[in-house]
Amino acid sequence: MHHFTTVAAFVAFLGLVGASPVELTERKPTFSIHQVEHKRFAKNGPAAMVKTLRKYGKEVPQHVISAAAAGPTGSVSARPADAYDSEYLCPVSVGGSTLNLDFDTGSADLWVYSSLQPTAQRSGHDIYTVDPTKKVSGSTWKISYGDGSGAGGTVYADKVVVGGVTATSQAVEAATSVSAQFQDDTDNDGLLGLAFSSINTVSPNPAKTFFDNVRTSLAAPLFAVTLKYHAAGTYDFGYIDTAKYTGSITYVNVKTTNGFWEFTSTGYAVGSGSTVSTSIDAIADTGTTLLYLPTAVVKAYYAKVTGSSNSASYGGYVFPCSATLPDFTAIIGGSRQTVPGKYINYAPVTDGSSTCFGGIQDNTGIGFSIFGDIFLKSKYVVHENRGSTPRLGFAQQ
Numbered sequence: 001m002h003h004f005t006t007v008a009a010f011v012a013f014l015g016l017v018g019a020s021p022v023e024l025t026e027r028k029p030t031f032s033i034h035q036v037e038h039k040r041f042a043k044n045g046p047a048a049m050v051k052t053l054r055k056y057g058k059e060v061p062q063h064v065i066s067a068a069a070a071g072p073t074g075s076v077s078a079r080p081a082d083a084y085d086s087e088y089l090c091p092v093s094v095g096g097s098t099l100n101l102d103f104d105t106g107s108a109d110l111w112v113y114s115s116l117q118p119t120a121q122r123s124g125h126d127i128y129t130v131d132p133t134k135k136v137s138g139s140t141w142k143i144s145y146g147d148g149s150g151a152g153g154t155v156y157a158d159k160v161v162v163g164g165v166t167a168t169s170q171a172v173e174a175a176t177s178v179s180a181q182f183q184d185d186t187d188n189d190g191l192l193g194l195a196f197s198s199i200n201t202v203s204p205n206p207a208k209t210f211f212d213n214v215r216t217s218l219a220a221p222l223f224a225v226t227l228k229y230h231a232a233g234t235y236d237f238g239y240i241d242t243a244k245y246t247g248s249i250t251y252v253n254v255k256t257t258n259g260f261w262e263f264t265s266t267g268y269a270v271g272s273g274s275t276v277s278t279s280i281d282a283i284a285d286t287g288t289t290l291l292y293l294p295t296a297v298v299k300a301y302y303a304k305v306t307g308s309s310n311s312a313s314y315g316g317y318v319f320p321c322s323a324t325l326p327d328f329t330a331i332i333g334g335s336r337q338t339v340p341g342k343y344i345n346y347a348p349v350t351d352g353s354s355t356c357f358g359g360i361q362d363n364t365g366i367g368f369s370i371f372g373d374i375f376l377k378s379k380y381v382v383h384e385n386r387g388s389t390p391r392l393g394f395a396q397q
């Protein structure tokens with residue numbers, strides 16, 4: 001059957017190109033045409049589909065026509081870096097090399113391991129090899145994170161491709177030095193910031209994030225985050241994927257004055273307990289591993305966990321790894337956003353220990369709450385910026 005199909009297909013192909021079998025069997029000079037990539041071509045899947053369907057006289061579904069009229073969209077996988085979902089890494093093409101970057105909605109610098117670092121510092125990492133002709137003269141960057149880690153270096157303008165979406169002249173912040181926490185983390189080749197460009201650290205002229213560079217060309221000015229529990233998820237750009245969530249998306253307005261995706265939660269519940277109404281100022285932050293909440297909320301949560309304690313030696317709430325953890329619900333935009341209890345067991349305090357570190361911790365000293373990966377990995381979160389009044393949309397996965 002396969003053989004027959006092949007021959008029939010070949011004959012059909014000849015018909016299409018208007019050549020008879022005889023013509024193609026005579027000996028004639030041969031030549032080959034080498035394809036070259038159309039560098040400036042912005043990928044638009046739906047547009048290609050419209051073209052093909054019309055070429056063969058087929059009807060084009062309306063949703064394909066409307067998608068084609070829009071700009072590019074893209075999707076990239078987000079893979080947990082370790083067994084505890086400490087961070088999620090996404091493959092990105094930076095100046096033609098593929099690096100695994102930690103997409104971070106809590107910061108706004110795209111920085112990478114680079115050929116400028118001492119070789120010992122970059123062993124085990126994929127690196128960006130700088131091209132001096134692409135250097136942004138006079139610009140430097142230096143970033144420090146909540147956990148005391150950090151990095152710094154110089155700046156290059158280069159092509160960055162994320163899930164098929166291209167920023168042709170993205171500020172690529174090449175590291176000359178990174179802190180010990182990053183040197184120990186050999187899976188991580190850098191960060192791709194998705195917070196607001198107002199907190200980018202490039203000096204003297206702050207740079208735009210990848211999202212800000214592509215936002216107005218995308219089919220829709222948004223990206224959607226689907227992190228998963230102990231599994232790979234996605235970052236989607238330019239479209240909402242209704243297959244990735246259940247129920248409806250609840251939107252809340254974002255306060256951008258601190259440069260974060262900052263919003264207000266209006267209450268919480270522990271397990272099947274009653275809802276407590278209280279205003280919680282929070283940021284959505286994929287670059288933070290845990291869920292940091294106000295002291296009173298955290299105390300109320302661990303009051304329901306047998307054997308839990310706030311350990312000075314481990315630096316946070318711990319409990320027996322065998323504990324049954326209650327769900328945690330945050331009220332956002334009037335909707336109940338629930339995290340399954342088992343997601344709140346982050347990891348053993350040390351490998352093999354029967355004491356586990358809590359996924360919910362106290363936000364004292366931070367200044368606001370942080371809805372990090374522990375919260376996000378049960379949600380589908382739309383980050384929309386139409387230019388005025390950016391919004392966050394939350395739905396259950």
Ligand SMILES: Cc1noc(C)c1CN(C)Cc1cc2n(n1)CCN(c1cc(N)ncn1)C2
Nearest residue numbers: 086104106107145146147149181182185287288
């Ligand atoms: C984290 C982490 N946890 O287990 C591993 C492994 C890592 C990664 N590793 C140790 C190194 C590291 C440290 C940081 N990151 N990666 C990501 C950026 N950081 C943020 C981002 C942000 N929005 N807010 C606060 N800090 C600090």
